[in-house]
Amino acid sequence: xxxxxxSMMNKLLLVILICIIGTGIVQAEPIRLATTTSTENSGxxxxxxxxxxxxTGNVVHVLSVGTGQALRMGQDGNVDVVLVHAPTAEMRxxxxxxxxxxxxxxxxxxxxxxxxxxxxxxxxxxNAVRSLQKIARGKNLFVSRGDDSGTHKKELQLxxxxxxxxxxxxxxxxxxxxxxxLQIADELNAYTITDRGTxxxxxxxxxxxxxxxxxxELYNPYSxxxxxxxxxxxxxxxxxxxxxxWLTSVEGQNRIRNFRLQGQPLFIPTAIKN
Amino acid sequence: MSEPLFVFHGIEKTFAEVKILRKVDLSxxxxxxxxxxxxxxxxxxxxxxxxxxxxxxxxxxxxxxxKSRCWKKFMPIIRKEIIYLxxxxxxxxxxxxxxxxxxxxxxxxxxEQRRESLKKALEWSGLTELAKQxxxxxxxxxxxxxxxxxxxxxxxKVLLLDEPVSNMxxxxxxxxxxxxxxxxxxxMSIVITSHVPQYFDGLADVQYDLANGQLLx
Amino acid sequence: xxxxxxxxxxALQLLLYGDAELWxxxxxxxxxxxxxxxxxxxxxxxxxxxxxxxxxxxxRFILAFFNSLLSVPTVxxxxxxxxxxxxxxxFGDLKLxxxxxxxxxxxxxxxxxxxxxxxYAAIQSADRRVWETARTLGAPRWFAILTIxxxxxxxxLAAVLxxxxxxxxxxxxxxxxxxxxxxxxxxxxxAIALETSKGEFAQGIALGLVLLxxxxxxxxxxxYIQSKKRVTT
Numbered sequence: 001x002x003x004x005x006x007s008m009m010n011k012l013l014l015v016i017l018i019c020i021i022g023t024g025i026v027q028a029e030p031i032r033l034a035t036t037t038s039t040e041n042s043g044x045x046x047x048x049x050x051x052x053x054x055x056t057g058n059v060v061h062v063l064s065v066g067t068g069q070a071l072r073m074g075q076d077g078n079v080d081v082v083l084v085h086a087p088t089a090e091m092r093x094x095x096x097x098x099x100x101x102x103x104x105x106x107x108x109x110x111x112x113x114x115x116x117x118x119x120x121x122x123x124x125x126x127n128a129v130r131s132l133q134k135i136a137r138g139k140n141l142f143v144s145r146g147d148d149s150g151t152h153k154k155e156l157q158l159x160x161x162x163x164x165x166x167x168x169x170x171x172x173x174x175x176x177x178x179x180x181x182l183q184i185a186d187e188l189n190a191y192t193i194t195d196r197g198t199x200x201x202x203x204x205x206x207x208x209x210x211x212x213x214x215x216x217e218l219y220n221p222y223s224x225x226x227x228x229x230x231x232x233x234x235x236x237x238x239x240x241x242x243x244x245x246w247l248t249s250v251e252g253q254n255r256i257r258n259f260r261l262q263g264q265p266l267f268i269p270t271a272i273k274n
Numbered sequence: 275m276s277e278p279l280f281v282f283h284g285i286e287k288t289f290a291e292v293k294i295l296r297k298v299d300l301s302x303x304x305x306x307x308x309x310x311x312x313x314x315x316x317x318x319x320x321x322x323x324x325x326x327x328x329x330x331x332x333x334x335x336x337x338x339x340x341k342s343r344c345w346k347k348f349m350p351i352i353r354k355e356i357i358y359l360x361x362x363x364x365x366x367x368x369x370x371x372x373x374x375x376x377x378x379x380x381x382x383x384x385x386e387q388r389r390e391s392l393k394k395a396l397e398w399s400g401l402t403e404l405a406k407q408x409x410x411x412x413x414x415x416x417x418x419x420x421x422x423x424x425x426x427x428x429x430x431k432v433l434l435l436d437e438p439v440s441n442m443x444x445x446x447x448x449x450x451x452x453x454x455x456x457x458x459x460x461x462m463s464i465v466i467t468s469h470v471p472q473y474f475d476g477l478a479d480v481q482y483d484l485a486n487g488q489l490l491x
Numbered sequence: 492x493x494x495x496x497x498x499x500x501x502a503l504q505l506l507l508y509g510d511a512e513l514w515x516x517x518x519x520x521x522x523x524x525x526x527x528x529x530x531x532x533x534x535x536x537x538x539x540x541x542x543x544x545x546x547x548x549x550x551r552f553i554l555a556f557f558n559s560l561l562s563v564p565t566v567x568x569x570x571x572x573x574x575x576x577x578x579x580x581x582f583g584d585l586k587l588x589x590x591x592x593x594x595x596x597x598x599x600x601x602x603x604x605x606x607x608x609x610x611y612a613a614i615q616s617a618d619r620r621v622w623e624t625a626r627t628l629g630a631p632r633w634f635a636i637l638t639i640x641x642x643x644x645x646x647x648l649a650a651v652l653x654x655x656x657x658x659x660x661x662x663x664x665x666x667x668x669x670x671x672x673x674x675x676x677x678x679x680x681x682a683i684a685l686e687t688s689k690g691e692f693a694q695g696i697a698l699g700l701v702l703l704x705x706x707x708x709x710x711x712x713x714x715y716i717q718s719k720k721r722v723t724t
Contacts, residue, residue, distance in 0.1 A: 030675075032589065041689055063670040064590065077578035078588050179688040201689065234580055234586065328623050358627045362621040367642055428629065482671035 013224055030059040032079040036150055037177035039083060039222070040064035042197030044259050049097045052246045053253065058239055064270075066177070068148025071264040074098055074225070077179045077232035085150035085195075085222045099225035101241065103248050106256050106267040110154060111199055112212035113182075114140075114191035122191075128215040132162045132251035145181050146173030150220070156196035158217060161173035182206060195220055200261045221270065248272070277464055278303050279431050280325075281337035287320055293332070294320055296487035302432050304465040307454070309474050310467040312484035316457060318467040321484065322434040325465070326358035336431055355431040361440065363421035365409040369421050373409055377428045395427040399453060415446025419447070422453050431434075432463045439473055451477060495632060502697035517701055520678040523591055524659040527598035532651055535606035536614075540636055542607070543614050544622075560604035565663030572597045573667045589670035594678070597664035602654035606701070609653055614639060615647025645716045652716075655711050660702060 040062070041043055050061050059149035063073070067084040074082045075098045083105065084090060093099045111120065112131055120140045122131040135142055144166070145152035174184050178198040185192040186206040197238060199210065224244050246252045248271035256269045278301040294317040302308070313320050322400040324330040327349050336352070365373050374395055378388045393429040396402045397417045404412070407418065418438065425433055438454070441445045454477060458464055466474060471481060482489045505513055542550045574580055576588040587593045617639050625635035640647060662680035670677035671685055679698045686694040 038689075061589065061670070061672045061675055063672060077583075089532075177688050234584075285550075296549075323623075326627055328627060353626065354629060358623070360620050360624065364624050366621070366624070366638065376625075377630075380631070401680065422629065460564035 024071045028057075028059060029236055029239065030061045030208070031081065031144065031236050031243055032061045032063065032072070033081050033083060033243065034063045034065060034070035034073045034079040035083040036067050036070060036085060036162050038085070038149075038151060038195040038198050041177075041179055041201055042195075042261060043201070044197070044256070044267060047259060048247070048255055049205045052243060052252075053080065053169065056242055056246065058242065060243065066145075066147045066149035071098075074227045075271050077227065077235060079227065080236040081224060081226050081243055083222060083224045085220055086153045087221060087223070089150075089153060090223050090225060097230055098231070099243060102223050103244055104270045105222045105224045105247060105270045106253075106271075107219060108196050108214065108267050109220050110151065110193050110194055110218040111196055111210050112191060112218075113185070113199060113206075113258070114211050115210045116207060116209050117188045118209070118211055121212045123209075126212050126214045128158055128212065128217040131212045132158055133164060135191050136162070136164045136166065137169075139167070141170050141172065141188050142166065143181055143185040143188065143190045143192040144171060144173045145178065146175045147177070149178075149196055151178060151193060154218075154220070158193070161217070197261060197266050200264060200266065222267075276304060277339075278337075278365035280352075282325060282442065283335040283337065283342070285321065285324060285334040286332045287317070287329075289320070289322065293487050295324075298483075298484075298487070298489050300325070300330050300489065301434050304463050306479045307457055307458050307466065307474070307477050308463040310465060310484060311469060311471050311472055311481060312467075314469070316483050316484045317487060319426070319436055322358055322436055322467065323354070323466065325354045326434055327352040327430075328358060335436040348380075353363050356431070356434065357425040357430045359425060359438065361435060361437040362478045363414070363417040365412075365417055365420055365424075367409065369408055370412070371396075371405045373420055374401070374424045374427055381428070391427055395423050398426065398456075399423040413446075415442050415449065418446070418450055419440070419453065422450070422457075426427060426457060430462065432465070433457060435464065435466045437467055437469075439468070440470075449475060459467070496544075498692045501693035502700060505693065505697045511699075513697060515674065516677055516679055516682045516698065519591070519676075520659060520680070523594045523665075523678060524598060524655060526595045527602060527658050528651060528655050529600045529604055530595070531603050531654070535603050536610045536640065536647065539607050539610035539614055540639070542611055554608070557607045561608055562613065563601075564600060564602075565661040566667065567663070568597055568600050569664040569667030572600070572664065576668060588668060589672060589676060591669070591676055593668040594598060594665050594676060596667050598658040598661065601661060601664060602658050605657055608649055609650035610647060613643040613650055616646060617643045627659055648716055649713055652709055652713050656706065659705065666680040689716040 021263070035045065045062055053060060059271070063070075063079065065073070067086045067089065070079070070082045070084050071089060073079045073095065081145050082099065090102060094102050112128065114120070118132070120134045120138045122134050125131055125134075144155055154272050158259065169216065172184070172188065173189065176183050176184075178194055179202060180194060182198065182202050184195055186208055191211075203210075224247060226240040226244060227235050227236060229235045247256075250272065253269035253271055257265070259266055281301045283299055285295050286293070287295040290344060298321060300308075310321070311317050320329060324331045324334065331345060335342055336345055336348045338348060338351065366376065371392065375388065375392050383391060383409070385471075396405055399422060401419060401423060404416065409417065412420065439450050442450065451473070454464060454466070458477070466478065468474065471478070480491070483491060542554055572593065573588070575582050576585070576593055577583055578588070587596070594712070611708070621639050621642050622635055626637045630638060662679060662684055665676070665678050665681045666684065668683060669678070671681040673675050677685070679702050683695045683698045686692070
């Protein structure tokens with residue numbers, strides 16, 4: 001009665017064993033990097049990190065979440081280093097003692113995209129604040145990240161400069177990553193602000209058009225900050241610093257400069273002043 | 275009159291505020307068959323289950339080789355030496371063989387000995403041809419035979435058979451009674467409950483009636 | 492429609508030509524969920540047995556509690572676990588956050604009520620005489636329990652398969668406490684979430700197909716078991 005150990009069972013057990021062992025391999029202490037969805041979307045890290053890992057023998061675990069969440073993870077000691085693009089929030093992070101060794105890494109820019117027919121008529125204007133004012137005045141649909149990300153923070157700054165409080169009748173806070181936000185804007189035929197990297201990756205699948213760019217206000221600087229080990233002794237501080245060192249080294253900065261997305265350069269390195 | 279195997283004193287059991295068993299005494303002798311009659315619900319099954327150690331009485335004393343103890347103390351011995359068979363023969367899912375051999379794994383027999391034992395037991399009840407058959411495909415009479423064999427193979431001192439031949443045709447009944455006679459001859463003490471005592475005329479040595487929680491001859 | 496067909500075609504190509512990244516994601520899903528189920532099943536089934544045979548006063552309340560957890564949203568479990576595992580949390584020192592172990596633990600919480608509730612139902616359907624027969628034939632308690640489990644094995648298997656279905660398809664826990672780290676904690680569901688957010692529908696559909704086929708297989712197997720159950724009882 002108890003002998004149900006036929007070959008069927010044995011094969012099943014073998015499959016199960018392979019699955020379990022297959023992914024249980026022990027690794028050296030990883031470096032945990034929290035970064036933003038825009039960095040992930042651009043594909044930059046996918047190219048850079050393997051070089052770093054190969055040269056230094058480290059393993060990097062990349063968690064891509066919004067800037068706000070990334071900084072929070074640093075504050076809570078759940079990651080070793082953060083790479084974000086929200087200067088005010090970053091400075092507050094360092095001032096509060098959560099992070100150390102903030103280094104400027106690179107920059108690119110934001111752009112404003114919207115429906116092909118451009119009802120608010122912002123095309124060619126290339127002034128971010130005035131564009132937003134036009135959108136608001138015309139009550140044109142606008143999609144906001146609404147997730148405390150670097151992009152969201154920049155957007156809120158711009159509204160403040162435009163001296164306009166968005167109205168819920170045309171303002172849609174989606175609370176999601178840049179890719180999703182663009183897709184939603186596409187569906188709703190709405191305007192939105194996006195980083196150039198995500199835009200380049202996604203534009204082929206969208207019916208939206210790039211309508212405003214080049215304004216100094218749309219400057220998008222990225223920094224990398226190590227989490228303060230004084231607060232959490234078990235943080236991989238050495239790993240974090242070695243990653244920062246590599247990314248801000250001549251080689252790292254060159255690789256950032258040479259990164260191409262659809263044949264276009266995307267990031268401009270800022271760590272080493274000429 | 276030989277020595278009794280087990281003597282039960284003062285068995286008491288209450289169920290749903292009703293005193294089912296009031297100070298019941300029962301002695302079990304080797305090679306003897308007791309027939310227990312009584313109305314449905316009179317407590318026959320409960321009594322048997324208590325004796326087998328499957329249910330707890332409120333109070334009971336057991337006498338074993340002259341020593342009288344509270345029921346709890348002799349539980350392991352009771353469970354080993356007394357086997358209870360349900361009314362409708364209950365078999366595990368599996369073959370006749372696996373059913374009959376079920377209890378063998380708890381004995382100290384070697385693998386060879388177990389195989390021998392199984393072979394002999396199947397021959398004893400004429401089940402050798404049906405050894406690999408699935409239990410749930412058998413007729414009621416054959417299932418009862420399997421249940422008997424499954425108990426017999428463990429050589430218990432006492433066998434408690436609850437309504438062993440109800441719902442059986444005459445042929446099956448006679449076969450069953452033959453096996454019971456053989457069990458009796460091999461020295462086992464047997465207790466049978468039935469509401470048709472005539473079936474066991476040649477088999478039973480003494481008959482008790484359970485009424486109002488008490489045993490009467 | 493054309494775009495959808497094209498994407499599906501790309502998806503099938505990814506699957507069939509053994510895209511390494513894709514299959515590593517699938518392997519991870521199975522590894523985590525299998526571990527969760529294997530670790531939970533013995534304890535849950537024993538608990539289910541205890542609840543059935545124990546006859547102690549709280550048992551019905553405990554059972555109702557597990558039944559209520561059957562459809563708890565996975566994000567809630569994920570959030571709860573995150574708070575426990577974060578560095579500042581009570582179990583922060585274990586450094587479990589953003590590891591596969593955290594995902595396994597979370598999924599264990601998820602499938603435990605399923606196994607207890609459905610295991611209980613299966614055990615309850617067992618004939619009362621199984622226990623008595625096993626015991627009277629000399630079985631020690633633990634073997635009598637195994638005998639009962641064997642008698643209701645199809646019901647138990649259905650419970651395990653249902654539990655597995657629940658954890659292999661959850662995303663709330665994996666996302667929150669796993670972190671969706673490539674090659675380390677990215678499983679089928681979190682990968683789908685990520686790929687679709689990037690507009691990479693081909694990858695998303697490929698993974699979705701894997702998951703759907705698995706769900707289909709599980710359901711088919713489950714109904715096969717049900718039919719076997721009807722034959723033997």
